[in-house]
Amino acid sequence: MLPQEIIRNKRDGGILSKADIADFAHGLSHGTWSEGQVAALAMAIFLNGMNAEEGAALTMAMRDSGKVLDWSDLPGPVTDKHSTGGVGDNVSLMLAPIVAACGAFVPMISGRGLGHTGGTLDKMDSIPGYTSQPDDRLFARTVRDVGCAIIGQTGDLAPADKRFYAVRDVTGTVESIPLITASILSKKLAAGLSSLVLDVKSGNGSFMADARGARKLADNLVSVADSAGLPATALLTDMNEPLASAAGNAVEVRNAVDFLTGRKRDKRLEQVTLALAAEMLLATRIAGTAKDALVRAQAALSSGAAAERFGRMVRALGGPADFVETAEQYLPKAKVLLPATAERDGFVGRIATRALGVAVIELGGGRLRPEDAIDHSVGLTDCLPIGAEVRRGEPLAMVHASAAGDAERAVAAVRAAYGIAEDKPRAGRAILRRVVSDT
Structure with a gap:
């Protein structure tokens, strides 16, 4: 069907078929839909919503627009976390190495800034030499050798979402439950995970300022992930103030290094980071109880094992070998x-x-x-x-x-x-x- 007919159907409150959605995803990844057409459909979906079947179809179509990773050769569970975004939310930078230090593998494929929220990938780009978008071989080797790698979407991983994400960022169409769900889960399903933990923000610094909306988004994410065969849980966390005491890119990286090394740990940031780490250790069955999971995460942090993993990850992906010890010298x-x-x-x-x-x-x-x-x-x-x-x-x-x-x-x-x-x-x-x- 012509793009304008698909747009017209959704504009008027219609239901998109799987074929319509597949055509849209193909148009995103192959460039047959113009920027204006992508923006128009995004706004039509934002205003009229999607039912469960449309949302699931969009998620799977964007996942299948590119490569799906396979980690079956790794000697341990593969897991990840995703945050719906906030201000001063640099949790990923500490969380991936904490969980890796506990024995899981974390191929963390992150995004750039969206709307008013910071992007993990933009933060990692603050580190000189760091390859935030490595080739598949370097990515796989880093995950295997270090246990974690924080990178961005490669060109062949959910390419439809990569383009859609950028358009939504600048067209006022971010705060849509079906679009947020499809964007998050298409990338995570393409990443070949065995489990996923979601950090869904609620408050005046989040996309879902209303607690009911945040709960609805969390329910939708967990439900769609489950229907796609990806076990998931979610934590609703508060975003009525910045999570870290820093907001930006290099400043949040410095805050993360201080956190990992124990020089400074913002209280709320520590609570959320350790709670998410515990969820991931439970999901991977590395820990059998919530108490055991929290103890393991705290030990990885306090022993310096997590800081050591972060340093190895930075070095493996092209950053300075002594970054953790001398971050201030390298950050802009x-x-x-x-x-x-x-x-x-x-x-x-x-x-x-x-x-x-x-x-x-x-x-x-x-x-x-x-x-x-x-x-x-x-x-x-x-x-x-x-x-x-x-x-x-x-x-x-x-x-x-x-x-x-x-x-x-x-x-x-x-x-x-x-x-x-x-x-x-x-x-x-x-x-x-x-x-x-x-x-």
Whole structure:
């Protein structure tokens, strides 16, 4: 069928057939659908939704648009995690080496920034020499030898999703449950996993700000994965404030290295990272109980085994051999460092987290168009969490910018994003709920 007829059908609230969806996926990967047609169908789906059959068909069609990996020769379970995205969410950088140090294999195929959220792949590109999109041979060798590899989609792995992802990022069509589900699971199914753990964010810094919407997305992800033969569980986690105290690319990598080496560990970040690691160890049956899984994950972190795995991964993929020990020497630094100071005394009562993510993009740390280059040096550090006491003139966060004017605009955005209260607010939970399959 002609692309415009498929678009018209969905625009008018119709149901797309498997053949329509297969044609769309083929058009994405072979270029027979134009950028405008892809954007139009994305918006039609965003506005009218998809039923369960359409969503499953889109997931499988995008998976089958390229190669499906086979890890059957590895001497252990193959698992991964996916986050629906947030601000200051650098969990993957610590999680993959923690789980690998416990005996699992983690071929983590990650994405670039989407909307106001940072992308794991953009963070890894901050490391000089790091090959974030290796050939199949290097990828497989790194997973086998190190136990984990954090990379981006190769050209032959779910290529339909790769193009669709970039178009959705810049057309206001990110926050769609069927599109999010299909994007996530097509890549994970193509990665040849034996289990998957999902981190579904809820709060003002997530794509699903509403808790009910986040639960619906988690249920949908687990259900579609299960129907496709991929065992999955999900954790609903809070994104009403940045997860790490840093937001950006190089600044989040530095935060991750500090976390792995024990120099600094943000409390909420540690809670979420270890909880997800425990879920992955349970899913792979490396651990038999939740308590045992958590103990194993904590041991991998505290012993330095996870930091050692991260360093080996960076080296294996072309980065500096001494990166973990001397990350500060290698990571790009912004030209301007300016504090965003509080304008009155009090406690951090609320944070407009999405606004902080947008501020990072406007500094140059994200994309306005798919082809845009990223300034890996810019971002925010030392972001105060909700509940922190602050005096007038003290920093709420530090702005890293490439120019003074950019820094001043970001300072204004950070001040506007932070709400100062007279009384200290009650601390919220970082982990809200666990979601498992009904079957």
